[in-house]
Amino acid sequence: MEGNIGELGQYIGVGLTAIGMGGAAIGVGNVAGNFLSGALRNPSAAAGQTATLFIGMAFAEALGIFSFLVALLLMFAV
Amino acid sequence: MATEAHGEATGLSFHPMDQFIVRPLFGDGAVHWYTPTNVTLWLFLIVAATLALLVMGTRGRAIVPSRSQSIAELAYGLVHKMVADIAGKDGLKYFPYIMTLFMFIVFANFLGLLPMAFTVTSHIAVTGVLALSVFLTVTAIGFIKNGAHFLDLFWVRSAPLAIRPVLAVIEVISYFVRPVSHSIRLAGNMIAGHAVIKVFAGFAAIAAVAPISIIAVVGMYAFEILVAFIQAYVFTILTCVYLKDALHPSH
Numbered sequence: 001m002e003g004n005i006g007e008l009g010q011y012i013g014v015g016l017t018a019i020g021m022g023g024a025a026i027g028v029g030n031v032a033g034n035f036l037s038g039a040l041r042n043p044s045a046a047a048g049q050t051a052t053l054f055i056g057m058a059f060a061e062a063l064g065i066f067s068f069l070v071a072l073l074l075m076f077a078v
Numbered sequence: 079m080a081t082e083a084h085g086e087a088t089g090l091s092f093h094p095m096d097q098f099i100v101r102p103l104f105g106d107g108a109v110h111w112y113t114p115t116n117v118t119l120w121l122f123l124i125v126a127a128t129l130a131l132l133v134m135g136t137r138g139r140a141i142v143p144s145r146s147q148s149i150a151e152l153a154y155g156l157v158h159k160m161v162a163d164i165a166g167k168d169g170l171k172y173f174p175y176i177m178t179l180f181m182f183i184v185f186a187n188f189l190g191l192l193p194m195a196f197t198v199t200s201h202i203a204v205t206g207v208l209a210l211s212v213f214l215t216v217t218a219i220g221f222i223k224n225g226a227h228f229l230d231l232f233w234v235r236s237a238p239l240a241i242r243p244v245l246a247v248i249e250v251i252s253y254f255v256r257p258v259s260h261s262i263r264l265a266g267n268m269i270a271g272h273a274v275i276k277v278f279a280g281f282a283a284i285a286a287v288a289p290i291s292i293i294a295v296v297g298m299y300a301f302e303i304l305v306a307f308i309q310a311y312v313f314t315i316l317t318c319v320y321l322k323d324a325l326h327p328s329h
């Protein structure tokens with residue numbers, strides 16, 4: 001079991017950034033779930049709101065992508 | 079069983095990020111700004127595919143459309159409706175730019191899904207240029223159309239006067255983060271999807287898990303086809319949202 005402590009911390013940090021992606025997953029699921037529950041109450045208005053759905057999903061997802069990017073930077077660039 | 083599939087450095091027989099390396103097309107020399115690389119080749123193929131679809135599709139202009147004509151019309155109709163719905167009627171002047179963005183990104187994403195292909199949009203250098211050009215264009219349009227009133231975007235008049243300075247700081251930060259999140263969203267999604275496919279493909283070398291890994295690759299591939307379209311759609315729709323903010327800054 002050789003290897004330096006910096007590398008250990010690097011891999012632990014990469015693992016911790018996965019929590020951020022989990023948060024984004026919850027957020028995207030929340031957006032889609034709320035859209036669906038609203039759409040089932042008033043299906044005639046749902047078609048006009050798909051653009052809003054995708055914008056909301058994109059904003060929620062961006063933060064998860066940021067944490068993924070931090071993980072990539074930690075793995076390959078630091 | 080596991081040891082024969084393992085490489086020296088990593089646990090996999092090939093590295094999942096190897097697919098994003100920029101290589102010269104001819105020879106193995108260093109990459110300079112004038113070197114034709116695999117990026118150059120795939121950028122050319124994207125332009126050729128876009129031209130082929132739109133030029134060949136609109137050549138016949140039949141009343142009963144052929145297959146390529148219906149695809150070209152669908153793409154045109156989708157983007158046209160998106161711009162009209164979100165940016166408004168006066169945003170339609172900028173429709174050619176947004177249509178170009180959409181066709182480029184959608185073809186970059188789809189051609190990147192071909193086996194052995196290079197995904198151009200997985201590089202922040204490419205998506206960064208796209209997002210930065212959108213950012214600069216939209217800011218210029220905002221100042222030309224509205225003059226100093228464009229700054230109303232940051233001074234939220236519907237809020238109480240006491241918290242307006244705080245909101246202004248937040249609005250300014252969120253405005254300048256736009257090109258960053260706009261480009262990283264597209265590149266990150268492309269990197270993540272392709273890396274996951276390659277990780278599952280790496281497990282196929284281990285005989286015990288090979289069937290599961292092949293099923294996982296097929297599943298992820300189907301999901302990536304969806305993601306490739308949705309990310310192009312999202313990039314375009316956010317461009318429309320930013321354009322709407324530039325044309326009508328007072329919320």
